[in-house]
Amino acid sequence: MTDTYDYIVVGGGSAGAVIAARLSEDASVSVALVEAGGHPPDHEMMPAAVASLQLDPTTDWMFTADPGKAGLGLRDNLMPVPRGKMLGGSSGINYMAYVRGHPGDFDKWASMGADGWSFQEVLPYFKKSEDLAPSNEIVVDGEAHGSGGPLGVSVRSPVIPASRDFVSAAEATGMHRGDYNGSSRGGPEGVTSLFQTTTRNGMRSSTYRAFLQGSVEDRDNLTIITGAHVARVLLGGEADTLHATGIEYRDENGATHAVFAEREVVLSAGAVGSPQILMLSGIGPRRELEAVDITCRHELPAVGKNLKDHLHCALFFSAPGIGVPVAEVGVSAGPDALRAPAGPLPADPAEDKDLPPELAGLKAEAERRLGQWFETGESLVSSSLYDAVCFFSTGLDDTHSHDAQIGYVPCGYDAGLLGDRLRIDLSTFFEDADATLAPDQENMILLANPVLPHSTGEITLASNDPTAAPVISMNYYADPHDLKVMVAIMRKALEIVENWPGETKPGALNVPPELARKHGYVTGQTPSDALLENMALHYSTTVYHLCSTCRIGDVVSADLKVNGVGKLRVADASVMPDIISGNTNAASIMIGEKAADLIKAA
Template identity: 60%
Template sequence: MGSTYDYVIVGAGSAGAVVAARLSEDPDVRVCLLEAGGPPPPAELVPAAVASLQNNPVTDWMFNGDPGGVGKGLVGGQMMVPRGKMLGGSSGLNYMAYVRGHPGDFDSWAAGGAEGWSYAEVLPYFLKAEGFVDSPELQPDRDQHGHNGPVGVSVRQPILRASTQFVEAAGAAGLKQGDYNGRDRLDPDGVASLFQTTTKDGRRSSTFHAYLEPAMDRANLTVVTGALVERILLEADGETDGEAVRATGVAYRTEEGLHEEVAAGTEVVLCAGAIGSPHILLLSGVGARDELAAVGVECVVDLPDVGRHLKDHLHTPLMFAADGIGETMTEVALSLGPDALRAPAGPLPADPADDVDLPEPLAAAKAEAERRIGEWFTTGRGLASSSLYDAVAFFSTGLGDEHTHDAQIGFLATGYTPPIWEGVFRLPPSAFFDDPESFLDPTRGQVVVLPNPVQPHSEGSVTLASADPTVAPRIDLNYFDDPHDVVVMIAVMRRALEIAKAWPGGGLGEPVIPPHLARAHGHEAGTDPSDALLEDLARHYALTVYHETSTCRIGDVVDPRLRVHGIDALRVADASVMPNVVSGNTNAAAIMIGEKAAELIATDHGVNLHEMVG
């Protein structure tokens, strides 16, 4: 076996980077962090460049999943499942939404047996992580926010007027305008706001930038990139006559194809995410015995729930095109030239003085594009500082748990953009139009409203497709397996249509209905779509919100201190341990889990952290 450390951490993502940085605060503790990807590229800092990081083999695992009851209209019938493959993980390629979830989510976890995970008990870890930047765009509950934590959290001054119009329309439709990470989240009518995002000075604040980068020079922290983990090394503990199993280290493969091992003297901490963590456990022989045998993996610990209970959020894009919408990205792009939406932007320069490498179709718009990119480089402002996923609403449909919200509506200040719709979302050009080119009209604003049920009942799974660690796991998303989720989706879509009707200036009109679905359902322009049409729209074009959780959940796979059942010296600390998905975007909760996990480990083993919550 190779080098020995006190702790070996697998995965440098939203939680893993936090655990590594916190444990290495103690100079007497030796920490090794293994990451399959490399450092994030320069574009990772640029909020507007988010789409260039997804479906990109350098930064994304590029997983595919079986969507189950949806995906009928997607190219290939498969759902993309973006997962970050770089230092910072998915916190480096997400849309930067900072949403804790509803307090009732965590209280439900605790009531179900996750001792220590109620909202009152996890809030201090949220506050420890957060460095909220005051903004005139939001009057927050100051005591409900952290102000000195490493993760920059801010509310951007809206770059595009359409984003504030969404919040105004939601208010007119009955939702309170306020702080969804504060007490306003408890409002029975729901709450709408511009997004709080993991950004600071217009730049992404991933866990790499917030936690890991400042710690990289520590002599007691070793970060190994390009390390594809093959399995956790497990052996019987002779002191208990072979009945107990202990994690002793990790086997991994280098980028050059060499097989290496690293030993853990105290613990292995698995932080590979809701897809990666169960995959590695299964490869290590921890899972359902019969399923492991089917792919030739010897079962070491029979733990059938590994990879089960996968939860994810699903949203259905409702696109609107109308006069009177405030400036949107579609209009801005078309103003740069007639071909601006027909080719993706080129790579961003490392220095603002460098030339911007734009594809040929954008040559006519080169000067304006350079000006906008330069504005971001010098001030952190402008269009490049926004992912365009700028506003949100949370509320209850009345169909779910009365102690939380079961609905979210996101807002994109853009419309039909072929490189993203076709290249990233896998929506074919004919998905919404008989003639897509006719829709690129610079005189009309375009926006997308994203209805999203956030307490789904359907559960998917992550299983082995092969015993070969280079082969991606089989991901069964199993959307709409439970009919309840269909009913809630239709209800959330209806509420989104109400918000569209309340849009300042007389409403947005009806959404763009795919012609083939309109014909199939006999839908006439100017009439409200039927429930059957809305369901069909969701079954064809609903998309993952990238919120996979619960595949190693507390109770079934780990105990409330995140220790894997039946194995000593092995914990899991990432979104996979959530007993259920939170009612909102998941990155903030994953960071919180990293903070809490570091303190649990420190308490159990006497590690001296700079600051302890408990």
Template identity: 65%
Template sequence: MNDAATSPESPATDRFDVIVVGGGSAGAVIAARLTEDPSVRVALVEAGGTPPPHEAMPAAVASLQLDPEVDWMYTGDPGGAGKGLTDHRMMVPRGKMLGGSSGLNYMAYVRGHPGDFDGWAADGGKGWSYDDVLPYFVKSEDLAAPEPPDGVVIDDDAHGTGGPLGVSVRSPRTVAAEQFVQAAEATGIPMGDYNGRDRGGPVGCASLFQTTTREGKRSSTYHAFLVPALDRPNLTIITHAQVEQVLLEVDGAGLRATGVRYRADGRTTTLHADREVVVSAGAIGSPQLLLLSGIGPSAELAEVGVECRLDNPHVGKHLKDHLHVPLAFPAPGVALTMTEIAISLGPDALRAPAGPLPADPADDAGLPPELAALKAEAERRVTEWATTGKGLASSSFYDAVAFFSTGLGDLHTHDAQIGLLACGYTPDIWRHLFRVEPADYFADPDTALSADAETIVVLPNPVQPHSEGEVRLVSSDVADAPRIDLNYLADPHDVTVMVAVMRRALEIVDNWPGAGIGPLMVPPALAEAHGHTVGEAPSDALLEDLARHYALTVYHEASTCRMGSVVDADLRVMGVAGLRVADASVMPTVVSGNTNAATIMIGERAAEMIAGDHQLTLASTVG
């Protein structure tokens, strides 16, 4: 591996067989798989660097967002939502590191409904049916058997073991997560394997989350695929390097991609590709790069001074994303407190100004006995996690889920997902990550979000949105973030489904086992505007208003370079030889669930397509 894996120094050569742009959820898979053949020379060019050590700790996930070292820190125009968000802007977290957003996400391993992929096959994605893609999910996976006690359903025939990607059932099993599944069952959503071959029909299924973790640590595509490949001499990884343009040359009657130009430390460097360039920069970055390279709507390119090399009106269009509404409830005896979580993260999470320990560890010598005991317990817990993978640090606290059909349309799949966050989080997380001012959302934020508050958040999430947004350039400079118009709730159908999913979430809460949990915390201004009193059932108008003010992205952006419009079913950019796109942007439409697993599958399929076209020999193949 070239030294450029950890620095932007120029590589030893500027000529490769394949150049992969973006080392994220798909790109890392493609680079690792292709270099299984020692004859092929692959360059992987990544704008970020190696993940920081705390990326491996699931419970530290919130600290990664808004960190410019690992997050692009984009925001977007939420369209028909976001009325209550700071500056009316939606956060758009995107991973900027090796592993990409698989190192930034909450590690939910959700493949999608079988009908999603059959729908792809019928809509420009020939060869992408469920039967076609299932073996690629299995190829990646190394599913760890669920730990006792029983109560988790696994469809063994649909899962794999021995693959590079660690997958585990959420552990430890929190009270909130197990009770959520019981409550969902009480409403008619049975326990099941949502990654199984039949996701339960219209009634769906509920479960603890399966997660991309191995022995309590995050299993991003960096850890799972790239780390085992780092010593391969035919893999060159160039980090802290942002690709400005795919180089295009006239080839007969059309165009051919011949390489890329990237920027690092103020210098530009050109790399040449003898066989292919593969763009895997994600649903925001991939259309941005195609547009900067002159592939896209000609009129829009002219507006920002980019020469149009190939007029395609679909590049950057058809953006799909998932949107969920945080519904907060007091849950004494059920929820995790932030104090309990902080102790599990280790002493540094307990330091001033937010915590009781001194800001400077050098001042710990004089701790009173109760604080010395607190520090010792924090050290014990974080050491246990580091050595065994056990404890709360192994959870992102996004712990359980239910999928089902509302019956309002999209009957080929499930159009509804409801997730559970087993804690209420902190005021700073609400204010900065969610862009929600706690005093606007909670009648008493000091109580609802105190360190010892027991609050859970239920997250209703329509997963087959009809509304479409777009990604556009604001200039011809790659350093300028693109304009992201999310356009949520523009289609009235999405509003109807959102209210229905929120209703089902409230029904689940009403069927909570044991002593139950408290009433919905309705933002005071919305409660007043709709004449709502605590404990009564909210009206449909209130639920819609709540969604339009405080719904949040699940950051599942997809479909901006979709199959059938920008790329063909082999992921080749239509009209350009030697150029493919492989990431969530190629999805004909977004899957009905979290998108990371399907993006990894796309990387697996792309690697085999490239290998097949160039007679490469991979360690194993599906098709």
């Protein structure tokens, strides 16, 4: 393996995998893609297995954050911050919602000085990646979509009936059924639809699966270095001539290596990793760097600042006759998902020969369903169960876009996801968590999500040790505007439930018992604003959409070059001038596509 390449791309995730794939299309250039994790495991491809990829140190950085004014009902008052640690990055551990954002989001970027990033200028890059599978289940603005691109985009099959009911209920509140990824997302009243997801034939289409796997990763001019924890960017020159010459990384055995770039180093390590690497390299706020004994090579005060993220608050309902039991998801995931200690089958498959008839039948059914998924892609496990959505305006501010999103989950999930992955204290969230989350229970969740938050946080270094996790301060609800918007969205979610179609209706909202007592709430009442605020402050959780920590204008130019440092760019969610009004993965992939063209043009 050589130690010098034309381009070094740091991070093989949502943007980095795209950049490496596109740059290496030119056989005359050499590209090194450097990734801290490895190849994704096979179960990464099963959409419903998403939670199993979190809290796994081989696939997740497993960061936690200070939630600011939120998180009062989370264990240890810590917000989980899962980040993908493998080829595909967070596109391999996310819930696969394919959401581009409102056209007004990108026009606002352009108005903030991000020349070349208006909606009409970024739309070709969304279309370039996309391969949208036809579906009669959704409205599609055909002119705004692409086909034949590497990234699979589809609607789950079969559609869960309750998800269709959510869309009908949202329509009954005044929204329009439409294409939220179209050239227009409608007026303030909003749009509702089943989710478009980054899946192909019922399987996850991460950026590894879509852009690298197979012939691309076998290209002679593309070297993929896995298990490589980047410690810093190597810099040459001083002052006006400062420039990147390569990177230094530690391998899985702790040995230090250096690789060099003739043309450019591109940081695509994400909204946490990219500012961390810049600061470890001596690029960032001088006083903060010197406080952890790092010599400041180039002062950029905004590195790690302006952090934004989406929060949602889970409104949980019992839903007999509507919701999907977790047990059914387990059977559809195959026999291994049913094994002890959590399931009824023995931990050791060798013991299956002694199964009683009822368990033998259960295993056979699990094998049948798993086989069907492999063959056809049609299965209960063909999505994360985050299956329908609506976007609208609360009227409280931000008229350029929609400030509200409500996601629908036709399942109550389980203690592993709610309690372990999201860190919700289940003993305070439910009156009886074991009974409510029993595998055979039918529940559903509406996720109230203010998507244009005003509050900002920051990422700083805990020390100069590259292997130490950075300090992530989310600062949620610091701006009181965000809590006001959250309450308005929670009320809209309750209105949607009140308009549920058909004779079978969802049960009452789960109100955490201590909060119910504090506010004098009786089941079935309309909750007060004060109660909803308290629910939000206690049980809001991250939507995993961290961005803007190296944003265009403050840290990088509109062509993503680091201000004041030559041969160095950043290209990932950290460069977003502001957060978009929806899930951020599609926009991160778009940034990778546009970055590759900017680099080629240079």
